[in-house]
Amino acid sequence: xxxxxxxxxxxxxxxxxxxxxxxxxxxxxxxxxxxxxxxxxxxxxxxxxxxxxxxxxxxxxxxxxxxxxxxxxxxxxxxxxxxxxxxxxxxxxxxxxxxxxxxxxxxxxxxxxxxxxxxxxxxxxxxxxxxxxxxxxxxxxxxxxxxxxxxxxxxxxxxxxxxxxxxxxxxxxxxxxxxxxxxxxxxxxxxxxxxxxxxxxxxxxxxxxxxxxxxxxxxxxxxxxxxxxxxxxxxxxxxxxxxxxxxxxxxxxxxxxxxxxxxxxxxxxxxxxxxxxxxxxxxxxxxxxxxxxxxxxxxxxxxxxxxxxxxxxxxxxxxxxxxxxxxxxxxxxxxxxxxxxxxxxxxxxxxxxxxxxxxxxxxxxxxxxxxxxxxxxxxxxxxxxxxxxxxxxxxxxxxxxxxxxxxxxxxxxxxxxxxxxxxxxxxxxxxxxxxxx
Amino acid sequence: xxxxxxxxxxxxxxxxxxxxxxxxxxxxxxxxxxxxxxxxxxxxxxxxxxxxxxxxxxxxxxxxxxxxxxxxxxxxxxxxxxxxxxxxxxxxxxxxxxxxxxxxxxxxxxxxxxxxxxxxxxxxxxxxxxxxxxxxxxxxxxxxxxxxxxxxxxxxxxxxxxxxxxxxxxxxxxxxxxxxxxxxxxxxxxxxxxxxxxxxxxxxxxxxxxxxxxxxxxxxxxxxxxxxxxxxxxxxxxxxxxxxxxxxxxxxxxxxxxxxxxxxxxxxxxxxxxxxxxxxxxxxxxxxxxxxx
Numbered sequence: 122x123x124x125x126x127x128x129x130x131x132x133x134x135x136x137x138x139x140x141x142x143x144x145x146x147x148x149x150x151x152x153x154x155x156x157x158x159x160x161x162x163x164x165x166x167x168x169x170x171x172x173x174x175x176x177x178x179x180x181x182x183x184x185x186x187x188x189x190x191x192x193x194x195x196x197x198x199x200x201x202x203x204x205x206x207x208x209x210x211x212x213x214x215x216x217x218x219x220x221x222x223x224x225x226x227x228x229x230x231x232x233x234x235x236x237x238x239x240x241x242x243x244x245x246x247x248x249x250x251x252x253x254x255x256x257x258x259x260x261x262x263x264x265x266x267x268x269x270x271x272x273x274x275x276x277x278x279x280x281x282x283x284x285x286x287x288x289x290x291x292x293x294x295x296x297x298x299x300x301x302x303x304x305x306x307x308x309x310x311x312x313x314x315x316x317x318x319x320x321x322x323x324x325x326x327x328x329x330x331x332x333x334x335x336x337x338x339x340x341x342x343x344x345x346x347x348x349x350x351x352x353x354x355x356x357x358x359x360x361x362x363x364x365x366x367x368x369x370x371x372x373x374x375x376x377x378x379x380x381x382x383x384x385x386x387x388x389x390x391x392x393x394x395x396x397x398x399x400x401x402x403x404x405x406x407x408x409x410x411x412x413x414x415x416x417x418x419x420x421x422x423x424x425x426x427x428x429x430x431x432x433x434x435x436x437x438x439x440x441x442x443x444x445x446x447x448x449x450x451x452x453x454x455x456x457x458x459x460x461x462x463x464x465x466x467x468x469x470x471x472x473x474x475x476x477x478x479x480x481x482x483x484x485x486x487x488x489x490x491x492x493x494x495x496x497x498x499x500x501x502x503x504x505x506x507x508x509x510x511x512x513x514x515x516x517x518x519x520x521x522x523x524x525x526x527x528x529x530x531x532x533x534x535x536x537x538x539x540x541x542x543x544x545x546x547x548x549x550x551x552x553x554x555x556x557x558x
Numbered sequence: 559x560x561x562x563x564x565x566x567x568x569x570x571x572x573x574x575x576x577x578x579x580x581x582x583x584x585x586x587x588x589x590x591x592x593x594x595x596x597x598x599x600x601x602x603x604x605x606x607x608x609x610x611x612x613x614x615x616x617x618x619x620x621x622x623x624x625x626x627x628x629x630x631x632x633x634x635x636x637x638x639x640x641x642x643x644x645x646x647x648x649x650x651x652x653x654x655x656x657x658x659x660x661x662x663x664x665x666x667x668x669x670x671x672x673x674x675x676x677x678x679x680x681x682x683x684x685x686x687x688x689x690x691x692x693x694x695x696x697x698x699x700x701x702x703x704x705x706x707x708x709x710x711x712x713x714x715x716x717x718x719x720x721x722x723x724x725x726x727x728x729x730x731x732x733x734x735x736x737x738x739x740x741x742x743x744x745x746x747x748x749x750x751x752x753x754x755x756x757x758x759x760x761x762x763x764x765x766x767x768x769x770x771x772x773x774x775x776x777x778x779x780x781x782x783x784x785x786x787x788x789x790x791x792x793x794x795x796x797x798x799x800x801x802x803x804x805x806x807x808x809x810x811x812x813x814x815x816x817x818x819x820x821x822x823x824x825x826x827x828x829x830x831x832x833x834x835x836x837x838x839x840x841x842x843x844x845x846x847x848x849x850x851x
Contacts, residue, residue: 516817
């Protein structure tokens with residue numbers, strides 16, 4: 122007969138030795154970073170875990186941004202939310218409105234007694250994730266902004282010696298590129314609404330929506346269809362779409378491959394496209410600030426961000442929040458921030474991290490990486506360029522894109538399409554306002 | 559002679575049915591009832607604030623022009639996918655039923671796509687037809703076709719129809735092949751001796767005998783198109799451009815998942831359920847009459 126004794130003894134020994142590990146508090150971190158950026162998340166967590174022994178951050182990849190947010194919401198409904206949830210910027214209003222489901226970062230830091238100064242972060246970044254009073258609600262983790270990626274070889278071939286700084290110059294360059302053989306697409310943009318509506322409005326200091334683009338209240342009303350500059354911009358896009366000097370490249374980043382493949386030499390999209398460009402572009406590339414219309418007073422203003430922030434979920438014990446707070450402090454440290462932003466192309470979220478990278482000489486080596494932070498800090502943000510906070514933004518962006526597509530295919534005049542985009546968006550805002558009471 | 563078995567006690571039949579009933583209740587009736595209940599609510603994504611709003615979600619739905627567009631897109635999409643999937647698979651089945659060398663290999667290969675998940679099928683087709691990277695798209699552009707599913711609604715619709723039909727062909731093929739093999743060879747041989755040519759033999763003997771299979775597949779295909787294709791659309795076009803590929807089920811998925819509008823999405827799913835029930839009833843009432851069992 123086989124004796125059970127050794128197994129029993131083994132179990133007892135095992136539980137005895139694993140006892141110290143049990144005292145370690147585990148903190149769940151759900152994120153949406155795939156590929157190389159996912160590995161970087163794991164490295165950050167491992168480094169933090171190695172730096173102290175009371176807490177253990179456990180990162181889990183939950184799919185796309187939308188999947189991650191939905192997983193978090195479903196887990197909350199089922200009573201098992203993670204401690205830290207990465208939510209893309211379009212989900213900000215939804216998270217904010219969910220009082221009780223979340224723990225505001227400023228509260229978390231105060232209660233845990235961690236040193237925390239909201240002013241240590243870039244205002245253009247934190248504005249997005251703070252209340253009207255300036256209290257930070259979520260931790261800005263990975264923020265990017267829209268920049269123009271430039272294929273220098275193509276410009277040279279087309280005889281354009283200066284990177285276009287304004288939209289008229291950009292379309293002119295597009296025409297020259299077309300003549301030089303880039304006849305499928307001279308200029309294009311990823312994230313059609315984020316670049317051409319949201320960032321365009323901020324960059325030109327135009328009102329997108331009342332109540333400081335929703336930052337001052339959910340009773341905000343869309344007004345971008347009344348901005349003459351924005352209407353003119355879309356009229357230009359429709360005009361140049363006809364001969365492919367501009368060519369539409371889809372609603373999200375699915376068209377970005379057109380830049381790296383060399384098909385489309387001027388491409389406006391996220392600064393975080395950097396990693397991909399670096400890996401795949403087989404030509405001389407750089408990034409430049411977004412073009413602007415010089416006849417618009419005050420342009421260029423400053424750009425606004427995209428990306429995601431970390432939300433702390435509510436209803437956890439104070440001991441666990443203490444660990445989360447320590448982790449947030451760790452994440453904000455200049456060395457971690459500088460490393461993360463240099464690797465990914467996301468913005469360093471504190472001026473200290475920016476200085477840190479500067480001192481290392483990073484921007485001398487990769488000047489393209491500095492364009493984003495220069496754009497976002499170009500001028501002190503105005504009421505139109507602090508950021509935006511619209512409920513149901515994911516669906517609203519779909520509706521805007523639908524109307525823009527109607528205009529680009531000539532099914533609707535530009536003004537009518539933009540009016541419809543604003544009107545349909547307003548309906549969704551009103552519905553959100555009712556649920557967000 | 560008929561042989562019948564009798565069982566004592568009334569519990570046994572219920573006990574035997576119980577697993578099936580349980581599965582149906584847990585996975586169909588309960589979620590369906592939840593959807594109906596949810597469709598009367600206005601709720602935030604986290605379920606923290608809930609308001610009972612009677613039929614407001616339905617009112618909003620039926621006053622939304624985009625919803626009517628989705629209905630007509632669904633009509634076109636379902637007809638195209640069903641017709642393509644049924645006719646192509648019938649053609650393939652008839653060919654594979656002939657005694658060919660290596661027929662087993664063809665059959666296996668034709669059945670494979672059925673094991674592919676809808677999203678993966680969508681991504682596969684997207685890889686081939688993505689305007690700047692897809693190999694086939696580059697070929698099309700090379701021959702002067704201005705292929706652009708991001709902006710051209712016809713291109714986008716044909717791409718999702720292709721992917722959705724391709725995915726369903728295997729399943730149809732399997733059933734058609736089984737149906738063909740159950741047709742007695744003697745009937746066909748008799749017709750051949752009477753001088754009927756292959757085409758005539760097919761339309762007067764094979765096709766009528768296949769009609770129960772075809773009818774079953776028609777119903778299954780319609781249900782597939784109405785409920786199962788959102789993954790493909792999500793992967794290929796995201797419902798664009800300008801709503802040209804937003805079908806009813808994709809709208810349910812997108813509004814509920816991406817939008818967090820659970821009430822509106824639930825109302826849509828209730829309407830969709832009603833439409834499919836009605837369609838199936840119509841099929842059984844009118845088409846089934848023409849079926850020879």
